[in-house]
Amino acid sequence: MSKTIKITLKNGDVIEKDGPVKLSQLCQEIGKKLFEAAVAAKINGKLIDLSSVLEEDATVEFITFDKPEALPIFRHSAAHIMAQAVKRLFPGTKLGIGPAIENGFYYDFDTQGRLTQDQIEKVEAEMKKIVEADYPFSFKKERKDLAIKHFQDQNEPFKEELIRELPEGTARIYTQGEFSDLCRGPHLPSTGKLKGVKLLSVAGAYWRGNEKNPMLQRVYGTAFPTKKELDDYLKKLEEAAKRDHRKLGKELDLFSIQDLTGPGLILWHPKGALIRKIVEDYWRDEHLKRGYDLVYTPHIARVDLWKTSGHWDFYKENMYSPIEVEEQEFMLKPMNCPFHILIFKTKRRSYRELPIRYGELGTVYRYERSGVLHGLMRVRGFTQDDAHIFCAPEQLEQEMESCVRFALDLLKRFEFHEFVITLSTGPHPSKAWEMGLNPEELHQKLIGETSGSARREGAVSRVITYQDIVDRFYPEKKNEFAGEKEEWVYAEEAVARVLQKVVIPMGINPEIDIIGAAFYGPKIDIKVKDALGREWQCSTIQFDFNLPRRFDLNYIGPDGKEHKLYMVHRAMLGSFERFFGCLIEHYAGDFPLWLAPVQVKIIPIAERHHDYAYQIAEELKRNQIRTEVDDRGEKMQAKIRDAELEKIPYMVIVGDEEEKNKTVNIRKRKAQSDLRLLQTAQSVHDFIKTFKT
RNA sequence: GCCGGGAUAGCUCAGUGGUAGAGCAGCUCACUCGUAAUGAGCAGGCCGCGGGUUCAAGUCCCGCUCCCGGCUCCA
Numbered sequence: 001m002s003k004t005i006k007i008t009l010k011n012g013d014v015i016e017k018d019g020p021v022k023l024s025q026l027c028q029e030i031g032k033k034l035f036e037a038a039v040a041a042k043i044n045g046k047l048i049d050l051s052s053v054l055e056e057d058a059t060v061e062f063i064t065f066d067k068p069e070a071l072p073i074f075r076h077s078a079a080h081i082m083a084q085a086v087k088r089l090f091p092g093t094k095l096g097i098g099p100a101i102e103n104g105f106y107y108d109f110d111t112q113g114r115l116t117q118d119q120i121e122k123v124e125a126e127m128k129k130i131v132e133a134d135y136p137f138s139f140k141k142e143r144k145d146l147a148i149k150h151f152q153d154q155n156e157p158f159k160e161e162l163i164r165e166l167p168e169g170t171a172r173i174y175t176q177g178e179f180s181d182l183c184r185g186p187h188l189p190s191t192g193k194l195k196g197v198k199l200l201s202v203a204g205a206y207w208r209g210n211e212k213n214p215m216l217q218r219v220y221g222t223a224f225p226t227k228k229e230l231d232d233y234l235k236k237l238e239e240a241a242k243r244d245h246r247k248l249g250k251e252l253d254l255f256s257i258q259d260l261t262g263p264g265l266i267l268w269h270p271k272g273a274l275i276r277k278i279v280e281d282y283w284r285d286e287h288l289k290r291g292y293d294l295v296y297t298p299h300i301a302r303v304d305l306w307k308t309s310g311h312w313d314f315y316k317e318n319m320y321s322p323i324e325v326e327e328q329e330f331m332l333k334p335m336n337c338p339f340h341i342l343i344f345k346t347k348r349r350s351y352r353e354l355p356i357r358y359g360e361l362g363t364v365y366r367y368e369r370s371g372v373l374h375g376l377m378r379v380r381g382f383t384q385d386d387a388h389i390f391c392a393p394e395q396l397e398q399e400m401e402s403c404v405r406f407a408l409d410l411l412k413r414f415e416f417h418e419f420v421i422t423l424s425t426g427p428h429p430s431k432a433w434e435m436g437l438n439p440e441e442l443h444q445k446l447i448g449e450t451s452g453s454a455r456r457e458g459a460v461s462r463v464i465t466y467q468d469i470v471d472r473f474y475p476e477k478k479n480e481f482a483g484e485k486e487e488w489v490y491a492e493e494a495v496a497r498v499l500q501k502v503v504i505p506m507g508i509n510p511e512i513d514i515i516g517a518a519f520y521g522p523k524i525d526i527k528v529k530d531a532l533g534r535e536w537q538c539s540t541i542q543f544d545f546n547l548p549r550r551f552d553l554n555y556i557g558p559d560g561k562e563h564k565l566y567m568v569h570r571a572m573l574g575s576f577e578r579f580f581g582c583l584i585e586h587y588a589g590d591f592p593l594w595l596a597p598v599q600v601k602i603i604p605i606a607e608r609h610h611d612y613a614y615q616i617a618e619e620l621k622r623n624q625i626r627t628e629v630d631d632r633g634e635k636m637q638a639k640i641r642d643a644e645l646e647k648i649p650y651m652v653i654v655g656d657e658e659e660k661n662k663t664v665n666i667r668k669r670k671a672q673s674d675l676r677l678l679q680t681a682q683s684v685h686d687f688i689k690t691f692k693t
Numbered sequence: 694g695c696c697g698g699g700a701u702a703g704c705u706c707a708g709u710g711g712u713a714g715a716g717c718a719g720c721u722c723a724c725u726c727g728u729a730a731u732g733a734g735c736a737g738g739c740c741g742c743g744g745g746u747u748c749a750a751g752u753c754c755c756g757c758u759c760c761c762g763g764c765u766c767c768a
Contacts, residue, residue: 372766
């Protein structure tokens with residue numbers, strides 16, 4: 001007996017058909033073009049394969065490859081195809097997991113032999129064959145015990161482990177050609193739909209990210225619906241490689257890291273140091289304008305300080321061994337906060353003084369495992385643009401708001417215009433996420449494969465409430481957090497209001513990272529998107545319910561009694577090292593005029609113009625313009641080339657003409673292909689004016 | 694820390710067991726030049742460090758240091 005089912009399409013059309021209805025067939029009937037472009041479908045908002053069958057009334061939307069949902073499906077399917085290729089080339093390989101990720105996909109394998117770069121080329125070639133063969137992807141739901149048996153027979157212990165953790169009735173086995181895999185799906189209708197695919201690198205990765213587990217070989221790749229999109233992406237990777245701050249840092253003579261000093265320790269060369277000085281000056285000025293006091297604190301302190309602060313107990317693994325002096329132990333500082341607290345504590349504090357804001361460019365040292373160091377981005381000694389705000393509870397929201405605005409203002413000065421803002425909450429129930437903060441994304445985070453702590457813990461969830469999440473996935477964390485539940489809720493709601501007031505009107509949808517907070521309080525992180533759209537962590541604004549208690553911080557209120565004090569840690573740029581690395585890549589080394597270590601290179605055409613060149617240089621320098629004269633015995637063309645390679649914003653060319661007319665001839669960097677940028681001769685005075693705007 | 698790949702002149706890199714190379718940069722000399730490289734010459738090396746195999750090691754083996762791609766962690 002067939003049943004008539006009602007199908008509501010995206011455009012509102014309703015189709016009635018005798019069921020069951022196969023989606024691919026329905027798609028084909030609607031339109032040939034649609035069928036060719038479709039990669040999957042959504043039934044009642046849920047993604048599903050085109051090979052699925054419809055048995056009930058439903059709304060149906062076909063996902064074509066121009067939709068954002070299509071990309072992960074492409075990539076996930078690409079991962080399966082790669083796994084199939086690897087199993088063909090290396091029989092006996094055991095499969096780990098193979099998800100789609102932000103810019104592509106990966107698959108983890110336990111290959112008996114090693115996988116090397118030239119071997120992945122063979123894998124890629126094999127993948128092409130699989131694509132050409134155009135195997136359909138099909139799936140069937142399997143009873144748990146049968147699914148387990150299936151993978152036992154195939155000698156896939158990792159898959160078996162995954163199935164054992166699944167609820168009964170949810171295991172699905174996908175098959176394409178001779179290959180089958182445990183998977184949630186959905187997938188492309190067939191392997192032939194995969195057009196642009198490229199394998200990128202091989203790396204080790206622990207099974208389920210745990211270093212106690214065996215290490216698997218992870219192959220990274222990327223995939224796009226068309227060859228062109230793939231080529232564009234590969235071009236972007238090339239561009240990123242050109243901007244690599246380690247490469248530019250060497251070429252532009254900005255900094256170095258040397259064996260004799262040790263890994264993760266930065267030597268700032270004169271040009272890098274000058275840029276840093278400019279940023280520091282700007283930073284200090286802005287802080288003074290906004291009611292911060294600047295402080296300086298030492299690099300080491302008695303171990304007792306770190307015992308009081310709790311770092312000795314909870315942060316020891318990141319700290320260097322004690323330094324013994326006169327039979328007393330001193331520790332190199334990993335953070336600045338305890339010092340700022342000591343300054344705060346030198347007096348009784350009145351409510352009239354609050355908030356007190358101490359800022360410091362504080363250099364800290366943290367032990368980082370050798371494998372994680374990376375240029376300027378991840379180092380062992382770095383200078384934080386740190387500050388601590390001591391305030392009354394009722395001032396918290398205002399201070400938070402100021403911090404967020406301040407951070408965005410500072411970052412915008414460096415031509416960052418796109419931000420990713422994340423609220424990391426604690427383990428207590430909070431209404432923060434109910435306050436209009438992108439609940440859909442939150443939900444997606446909790447149930448989906450996207451990102452955030454839910455996935456980090458390997459949670460597969462259909463949970464709705466915050467409390468449930470904690471109880472269900474983080475019971476062990478319930479008691480690991482400092483402070484009272486009420487304080488967390490108070491702080492998180494304050495932050496949520498700030499985000500609503502400041503961030504949402506800017507068109508930014510804040511993200512929420514459940515239980516992403518530090519144990520001592522919730523935080524807001526701000527990431528910037530650089531010129532290539534890559535994200536960099538800069539600002540972090542963190543509440544602290546812990547240190548005020550440990551140091552017994554308080555203030556005297558209008559009632560003459562002691563009151564509990566709130567404390568906020570915050571960094572706007574993060575650290576000078578990381579931020580500098582980020583700036584180098586953002587600007588590709590072409591620092592804007594105000595940051596450029598050399599702003600003007602004067603290029604005399606012949607030796608007889610040297611005097612005039614120096615005369616101009618003196619005048620520019622008197623006007624605080626950073627100027628150099630290229631008086632080498634080179635041709636003008638060579639000097640221009642070198643100034644271009646040094647990425648100097650202005651070249652001033654002087655020869656007979658200029659000397660006679662008392663003018664300068666200006667060439668802006670990168671003028672090569674755009675003659676409009678080539679300015680005509682002008683007076684030195686006019687040239688100097690361009691720096692004053 | 695772990696898996697994999699590396700380290701040769703200041704820089705970028707070639708060198709498959711038989712006398713260490715190129716380009717650029719540097720130095721010297723000549724050229725005095727109009728919008729991205731003038732020419733010639735000279736100099737430059739514990740081939741990352743230590744051990745081993747060999748008649749012979751930059752090259753093969755072992756250990757270490759550091760770098761790169763990841764895992765993990767974070768400013």
